[in-house]
Amino acid sequence: MSARDDEIRRVVAELDAHMAAVEASVAALKALLADDEVPGQEDPS
Amino acid sequence: MRVLADVTGENLRQWRESKGWDVPRMARELRKAARDTGEDVAAHHGLVKMIPQWERGGRAPRERYRLLYLKVFEDVSQGMAAGADLVVRIADLRSYAAGLPAPDEIRTLEAAALAKPRKSMTPAEIRARAAEAIIHLREVAAKIAELSALLGDDAVGEVES
Numbered sequence: 001m002s003a004r005d006d007e008i009r010r011v012v013a014e015l016d017a018h019m020a021a022v023e024a025s026v027a028a029l030k031a032l033l034a035d036d037e038v039p040g041q042e043d044p045s
Numbered sequence: 046m047r048v049l050a051d052v053t054g055e056n057l058r059q060w061r062e063s064k065g066w067d068v069p070r071m072a073r074e075l076r077k078a079a080r081d082t083g084e085d086v087a088a089h090h091g092l093v094k095m096i097p098q099w100e101r102g103g104r105a106p107r108e109r110y111r112l113l114y115l116k117v118f119e120d121v122s123q124g125m126a127a128g129a130d131l132v133v134r135i136a137d138l139r140s141y142a143a144g145l146p147a148p149d150e151i152r153t154l155e156a157a158a159l160a161k162p163r164k165s166m167t168p169a170e171i172r173a174r175a176a177e178a179i180i181h182l183r184e185v186a187a188k189i190a191e192l193s194a195l196l197g198d199d200a201v202g203e204v205e206s
């Protein structure tokens with residue numbers, strides 16, 4: 001395994017982590033929008 | 046895994062050239078591999094004549110020599126397999142990165158979320174989430190560019206920052 005291959009693998013791993021972080025944040029925002037709950041208007045049942 | 050069927054004339058030449066070996070060096074490597082396994086093979090000058098014939102496809106190496114080739118190039122084949130896996134992985138990541146939302150789309154999501162207050166996330170948390178997504182999105186663009194530079198290609202700019 002060459003030093004260049006190691007470097008490529010390192011960048012790929014970092015890229016993977018950043019993409020996962022973007023996905024997690026976007027998913028959280030989308031989940032929030034999908035939730036119709038509004039403070040003070042919860043179903044009392 | 047590389048198998049005997051892969052030992053074709055064209056592959057033999059490519060494998061040898063991938064190591065930067067000339068024909069006499071290839072002959073020495075085959076004889077060395079044979080010595081390691083205690084096998085009898087042709088003399089050096091005989092191999093120097095046979096190797097170009099095998100590489101041109103004029104004659105096929107006998108099984109003993111095909112097995113020796115596989116032994117000599119075991120590390121090359123493993124390296125090539127690992128390299129191919131990495132190429133596929135990088136292509137997948139680039140394709141996936143290209144499908145991520147753009148910063149404008151994240152800001153639109155943020156604005157929509159802020160417009161409808163919820164107990165599960167405060168406005169500050171919503172802003173922090175959106176900002177975090179955009180920061181990581183920029184890092185994705187930077188890593189794609191770094192990867193492209195390492196690979197020496199032009200596939201930069203698939204992700205807007």
